[in-house]
Amino acid sequence: MSRQPLLNRQSRVIASRLTLHLQQGASMHDAANTLSALDDIWPRSQKPIFISCGRAACDAGLLDWSAPENAAIELAAATLLGPNGPDLIGALQTWQPTVCLVFDPKAAQALAVDVPFRFIGFDARHFTVGQLKLLATRTKSYGMGIAFNIETAEDFRACVDTGITAAAGWFFTKPSKVPAKTLNPAQTNIVRVLNLVRKNADVQDIEAALKHDVAMSYKLLRYINSAGFGLSCEIQSFRHAVSMLGYDKLNRWLSLLLATAGKDPMAPALIYTALLRARLMELLAVGLVDKSEYDNLFITGAFSLLDTLLGVGMEQALDAMRLPDPICDALLGNGGRYQPFLELALSSEGEAGEVIAEQASMLGLTADQFNRAQLQALSFAEAMEL
Template sequence: MREVFLSHQSMVNRQSRIIATRLVLNLDGGAAMADAVGTLNALASVWPPGDKPLFISCGKANCTAEVLDWSPPRNAVIEIPAASLVGDHAPALLSALQVWQPSVCLQFDSAAVQALSAAVQFRFIGLDAQQFSLPQLKMLGARTRALGIGIAFNVESSKDFHACLDAGLSAACGWFFTKGINQSAKTLTPGQANIVRVLNLVRKNAEIREIEAILRQDVAISYKLLRYINSAGFGLSCEIQSFRHAVSILGYDKLNRWLSLLLATASKDPMATALMHTALWRARLLELLAHGLVDRSEYDNLFITGAFSLLDILLGISMEQVLETMRLPDAISDALLGNGGRYGPFLDLALASERADGAGMAAQAAMLGLRADAVNRAQLQALAFAESMEF
């Protein structure tokens, strides 16, 4: 079986929450639909539970009936280009859809009028924001509203995101929110500065009483920290009730990663919720990718690298300003500044997976000695982790 790398995009609603994930099958290097099906079947044990939809796109490949040789989980949504429902392979695909009856998203294209008359029930209608103008999106959204929930794919800017919602679509898919929309602030806010103070004390193993003194000045920090630690994603068997208790159970090294996440919660960015979800996804992904490739003592550093990778956007200051305030290992700083280092290739692989860049993912994975199956499994495990956290 040829290797197939999954890339992904997030789907955001008007409340700036990630309500679904789009997984794109990158059929590069001669890979066929049978290889894609094998890839999906291999992910059964790590498929994220719950009701949040996971859209499956065949990317640039022709979508045929073979895609349903895989048994889609209940929360999977199969994207079907309209042209696939009226072409030479349409009878076999229509027959398979009628037999298996998966949730389907119609990718609207020039063949959509014919496809909509087929005996298929569509849960979603997907409109490519790069193919249609705003007036067209508004018109098509209104005309197809009764046929399925309208969503926009390939949205590249916050301006386009709001335009799609104003056009009547329910959500938009893309990485527009990671580009930032606010002007950079000159300094950290008092709340952010307090978190940095606590972080620096933890990293140098300061006395607990010193750290507690700062926490008493900002009750919100203590509350958020305990909420994170007690989230399902942390997997503790007992509830942590105080900072002192957290230190005794976790130690400073583990506590450092959760304090790192608090900086992001202090963000005033309107897309903070979606950004936090993505930062958590990257954090866990980098940690999982590093298993067996670096010493176990560095896993927390990989986690922090991913968690901090969007901190400049979340805080509205440059990454250089962020790093000036903290005492981070050089390997973390180098990766965040794009200077490579030991952790740079792991972050580069995560970023490639957000660009629907199968060839780029393959090249980055090869540098680390990772195969597609390991990368794909880590992505879904990281997604489940991000979903399990409270923020």
Template sequence: MNKVFMSRQPLLNRQSRIIASRLTLHLGKHASMQDAANALGALDDIWTRSEKTVFISCGSKCDAGLLDWSAPDNAAIELPAAALLGADGPDLIAALQTWQPTACLLFDAQATKALAVDVPFRFIAFDAKQFTLAQLKLLAARTKNYGMGIALNIQSSEDFRACMDGGMTAAAGWFFTRPSVQLTKTLTPAQTNIVRVLNLVRQNADTRDVEAALKHDVAMSYKLLRYINSAGFGLSCEIQSFSHAVNMLGYDKLNRWLSLLLATASKDPMAPALMYTALLRGRLMEFLSAGLVDKAEYDNLFITGAFSLLDVLLGVGMEQALDAMRLPDAICDALLGHGGRYLPFLELALSSEGDQGELIAEQAAMLGLTADQFNRAQLQAQAFAEAMEF
């Protein structure tokens, strides 16, 4: 049975847009690189073959066994220099020359020698935990002729900007999910209007009353219809108006998309990346809970995940944000860390963005989820988020 659990990191470019993702495979004590290849191969039917690169990291254990996986064109395999220069290096180099996957060299003390091997590297990756910002700038300049430079494990917005200014093509990390400004205690007028519409929908108010509230903000109405008509929603026909949306979808489904509109009122330059992440979390919680809760609760689980970044998106404290809305207790309890039946799913969704494989395995086991179920849910949620327009 597959015991290889994955976690994720997004890669952002200098415009703060998510342009790629990084999957880290956490191998258990007795797992081999063949197990990693099998885990990736099991995801072939749902792999998103888009223009966005997916970096694959197996840590220092990487060897030729990983090349048994038939990597999609948009996959880039991270290769530690030590793996290329060690005792098993010739086998790995031979496999790379045979299968020619997109390769990314993980820069370390032996990287200069690794760059001399007969393997073309499209990317050179630098772990920001191992180098100072000054060193990263120097290394980006010295290696630019070997491959595009990317920085990994960026911890702050300041470090992200310094890496971009220093010549990196992209940077990976969850730095943008932490508040970069001091939180306030009030919502903006635009946010207040969206909350008002949301509350009307939750109260099952007359459609005419909801439409009247939407007309106060034409941009909000436009964005709502754009989300509903996006590829991620998968409708067979285009929704032309809010009343049409109500007839086609009902208030329960519209509630989740109105929830996302709160993010559109954010002035944060990281808002698109935050919305992508919020949507991914919400969809991931839905997939993780499939068969474990009543279907009627799926929308609530989606909203729990999507609202997990509400404080960052709105620039207010989580309690203040929730006070403005009439959400079910189970959602509020999870978002405030008070427990409840949704909290285990939220905690697992958050752990999927970390680097603790044992914690992920433990939390998944508590919910009765296998590694394959967990990994598939992540890729499906990621594909869903990518299909949305921001």
């Protein structure tokens, strides 16, 4: 599976889209079995998860999967009106999963079918902004309008201005400004604290540095006490955090804090994505590297969008920190033992299923292991969202 986030007008991720990449000869029954096997770790939040069959033709076999309440199955209008349409419509009427009708030239006929649609999906690559505005208005009574495959920030803004509820794509991960040459004061202070933690400085020295920025201290404690961390008691102070977690774990959360210190208008989606990449890389590496390196892989993923988040070049961002060479090598594209994990995490955001399969195989990962890690990372990012 690969994925796309769906953003609302405030640039917050309010849903996800998973695309299924079937092996040659695989059927929708196989896809249903694969999805069923993931039920125990399926994200149970209120955020919808759209399921696209990608290049495969969806049929009633997919409905062998008892879809969770937050799952929305994407169906092209042509599929509902094709030769297998009657069987599919009958199955939809029986099992009543949430359906997103993907708008195509036959959509007008499909809307007359006796199947309720909660969402109407539009592939933004096939419509102008003017067409989207008109279609969103005309189909509003049938379901909420969703746009897929948005490629630029300008297209995203234009899309949500048409009345579309949410838009999916990775447009926000591309830097929108000329990189600055230096970090701003808030970012510099976090880096100073990070470097103190990395060299195991005295707790009093670290606390003194934190007191220079009360907002930073507050944010740090919020992250540590978030649901994603899963602690059994509330951390009340930095000294308490050190005693409970140790310096290695604090290094991880300070790294997340640095990733939130930017002013990019797309910051909510960027932070969500950085969190997801961080946890995904950590999970993919379980059993493949020494446990002592899990935090480094997490930080590699968290920092993979650092240049965009902070508005500086990646080299400038890394120059200010004393990071291990494998992290820097991966982030700068210089190879090293962490780069295959980063490349796989990035490929999961694309549409090339064969590339994902090849990269996962090179790491000795099965499709089930990769899919499970991806869903667990999705749940983590949602639990950590503040």
